[in-house]
Amino acid sequence: MTRPRISLNFAISADGKISSVAKRPSGWTSADDHARLLQLREGADALLVGRGTLEADRMTLKAPGDPLRCVVSRSGNFDPAHPLFHTPGGAIHLLATNGPAPAIPGTTAHRGSLADFLTTLSTLGVQRLHCEGGGELARELATLDALDEIHLTWAGHTLFGGRSAPTISGVPAEFLPASREYELVHFDPRPQTGECFLSYRRQR
Template identity: 25%
Template sequence: MTTRPYVLLSAAMSVDGYLDDASPKRLLLSNAADFDRVDEVRASCDAILIGATTIRRDNPRLLVNSEDRRAKRIAEGRSEYPLKVTVTRTGDLSSDLNFWHHGGAKLVFTIDEAVEKASATLDGLADVVSVGPELDWGLVLDELGRRGIGRLMVEGGGTVHTQFMAQDLADELHLAVAPLLVGEPTAPRFLGAADYPGGTTARMRLLEAQTIGDVVLLRYAPRERS
C-alpha cells in the first residue's frame, strides 16, 4: 500500500484573513525573519505544491534560497531543491512563467481532457500526469507517495488550502498572521466557504504559537479535532 506524504499547509495572512490585496503588486505580509523560516521549512520538504492560479497571478520561483540549506540537502543525498508541483484543471499554463525555469524538477497534475494541452505547452519543462476525468486530491497524494515524496508543503492559494482542509487531508497547518487589515472583497482569502470536518464546534489542536517580529506564527494539527 502506498504511503501518502505528510501534508503541511503554509500561509501568511492578514488579521482579517486575506492572503493578498486586490492590487497587481504582491502584498508582502511576512517579515524577513518569517521568510527565512519558510525557507527552512521548504528545505525540509520533499515537494512543494501551489495551485495554477497562484502561479499565474504571482509568478513565483518557489525556491530554497539559502545556499547552506541546499548544500545540506545535497549532503544528505537529496536533490538540491524540492520537487515543485502544481495542479490545473484547464492545462492553461504559460511556459514563460518563472516556476518552470528555476529550481529542480517540476510535476503537473491535471485531468484527462487537459493533459494534451499541458503536455504540449510544457514540453521538456515538466512531467505532466493525469489523475482521471476529475481532479482527485487523494489520487494526487497517492501518486506523490509512489514517487517517494514523504513530506509535502502546500503553499496555496486559497482554493487549494480550502480543498485540503475540507477534505481533511492536512496533517499540519502553519499560519503566519500579519498585523495588517485588507478588507477588499475581491482579494484572495486564506480559506473559503466549505463543509469542514466536524462543523463549527470542532477545535484543532494548537501545536505552537510564537512571535516572529511583528508576525505571529500559529501551528495547528487540523486532524486532531475535539
C-alpha cells in the same frame, strides 16, 4: 487514500482572512516571514502550489535538496515562459484536474483528481509534501482532510477584510464536510513586525 504527510503555510491578515492573488500586494509580510517560508520548505520531498499563486508571485519553488515542484491547475493552461520552467531545481509535476494534461517540455503531466495525484506522489517516494497556497487548493486539501500541519503568519499590520473575504477553508458560508480539530503547537509573537507565527497539528 494513501498520501504523503502534508503541511500548509499561509499568511493571514488581522481578521484571519486571506487575499486573492489578484489583490495581494507583493512583499506584504516581513523579512522574518520570508525566512520562515524558506525554513518550512526544508526537509520537504515535494512542494505544492496552485497555478494562480505560482503566476501571481512568479514562484520558482527552489529549495535545498531540490524537492519535486508540483503545481495544480483546473484548466491545465500553463505559461511555458514562466520562470518555473527555466529555473534549475527539482523535477516539475503538473496536474490538470479538469482540462487536458499540460504539455511542457521537461515536465511530467498528470490529469485527474487531487486525491489521485497525492497517491501518485506517495508512490514516487514523497513522504512530506509542503503546500504554499493558494486558497482554493488549501480548501480542497481541507475538504479531503489531508492537512496534517498548518503554519500561519498572522499579520496584524494588514487588513484585507470584508464579510465575504475567504479564510484558508473558503468563504464563511461554505462549510467543510466535517469539523477538523487542530492543536496549537507553536506560538511565536514578533511585536517588532506586528506579526505572529503559529503552527497547528491535526488531532486524529
